[in-house]
Amino acid sequence: MRREVPKLIDELPLSAEPLNGITIIRVSNLQGVDLAAVATYSERGELFNVAVDSLKSGIYPPRPAKPQTMDEVTQESIRQFGFPLTFAVDEFRKKPTPLYQGTDRPVPLTVVSLHYARNRWVEQHIFHEGSTE
DSSP states (O other): OOOOOOOOOSSOOGGGOSEEEEEEEEEEEETTEEEEEEEEEETTOBEEEEEEEESSTTOOOOOOSSOOOHHHHHHHHHHHHTOOSBOOHHHHHHSOOOOOTTOSSOOSEEEEEEEETTTTEEEEEEEETTOOO
């Protein structure tokens, strides 16, 4: 697959502004299925969407006991994976934290990405279960 090779730097250049969006990826296990849950936020920290998918092709996340609306599915994903309803952008920039509060189960991996200049630059923080970064 052709792709741009990332360049790792210690500090974002001034040209990296503005912040355009935030994603939080949580990798976890639910009823024996490895899942990746992705929450997307605006540059102001407003939650746009949550998507959950299996990490193995052909294996699907467990289905709820009764039919749910899209809003109910999203609310359940927010609760299960502990996504904040609003992302405190300035607070996170000052002190990056794994945002584990409110999860039902251990979350072995959280990746918080701040997307700048229309994804030209991405500041990424990776947290393993029990780590502070």
